[in-house]
Amino acid sequence: MKTGSQIHGPARAMHKKAGICLVLSIIVLFISTKTIVKVPGFFNGYIIGGIQKGLSAIGSFFTGTIGAVSELRNIERDYEALLEKVQDYELKVRDYTALREENQRLKELLGLSTLPDAKKIAAHVIARDPTNMYSSLVIDKGYINGIRKYMPVVAYQNGVEGLVGKIIEVKASTSILQPLYDQRFFAAARLAKTRAEGMLNGQGFRDVPLNLLYVPKAEADLLKRGDIVVTSGLDEIFPSEIIIGRVEDWRLNELSSSLVISVQPAIDLSRIEYVFAIDIEPLSSPKKEAIQ
């Protein structure tokens, strides 16, 4: 333990520095929560994005190298088994291609194709938020690639196209994406079966289900576990009918007039590597044929 006389010398300078830094932080915070503070574009857009891309590439290289050694052992064993399977699959692929083409034609005829006119920009997830408080993801595409703020982002997993989140910050070559489990994420959603509408909200953690709020209480009798939840398009950020997830559970509060439904996301965001930002401008602009 130290004596009081030891404390007074440097302590005054320390308190002064702490005071200045804390006041500065508060001032900056006050400004940034009221107005958008623009960090110089070059520093923000290129240097940070470059470092994140570099570290991501180094990480991938080492992971790939270490993984390759153990993978070689398995490859030889699997190779023989796969050769036999390939012959079977060749036949199946022919059938599949024919069915796919037919399916696409039928979809177009029925007008059910998901986002047929939307332009999708593929991006790689290169980093995540450095701390646990925020849950943003960083993708390797920025405004030079056509990414804009509030673009909806989807991904494909196990043959399902599911909602991932929206773009909240765009830099030159990277962008920050707010995933749907973020506690500040909101999206207009509806139950695919009953068409009941609600507001989707994240809980802040990847493993915690999302909440679908403000669904009328009367829907409780029609609900079933596994019902699909999709975007309703009413918020004008997300196009309608993008799959969000499935109903896991629901709560009835006697004092409230609405249900709280737990939704398990369709996309496992802990495994996500590639995403697609959707440029919905082509969707919102009316077609000439439609006007005529």
Added chain:
Amino acid sequence: MKSIFISSIVATLMLFIQSTWLSRGIIMGIIPDLALGVLLFCSFINREGQGIIASFLVGIAADILSASPLGYYAFLYTSCGYFATLISYVTDKDIFIVPFLLGAGATIIMALLSKVIYLLFSAGIHYYHIFSMEFGIELMLNGLFTILLFFLLSFIRQLFEHNPKKAMP
């Protein structure tokens, strides 16, 4: 000046590592705050407040890397740096107890202050759920990683010290 510069560089590098290599977390997706550990070390060994300035600078870097509003992590890290410097006046560094309490204590301070900032500013501010399991895991991880960082950084302590002859706590 040298200690502020080196501490800021090392802690910012830790932020990049957290956002890339450790982005999937260690336990239940929770990422240990290595940058906080470095800043606590620098604040603890520099009683004149160099660690506090480094905390402010690294906080700004964290705000740029994160989706948080500018100034958010600057405030939280500065407060933690201030806390560590104050603690250095009343106790000496040991191998286990003090680093663990510093890491865990700083995490609790960040949680409490994040709630205060949320109440004051609200727009786009996130805060910790103090009674959640995730927070408990983060508390433990930060405490344990602070022990590890204090141990490793003690070998290159002179790089982080403002004046090695006078600043020994």
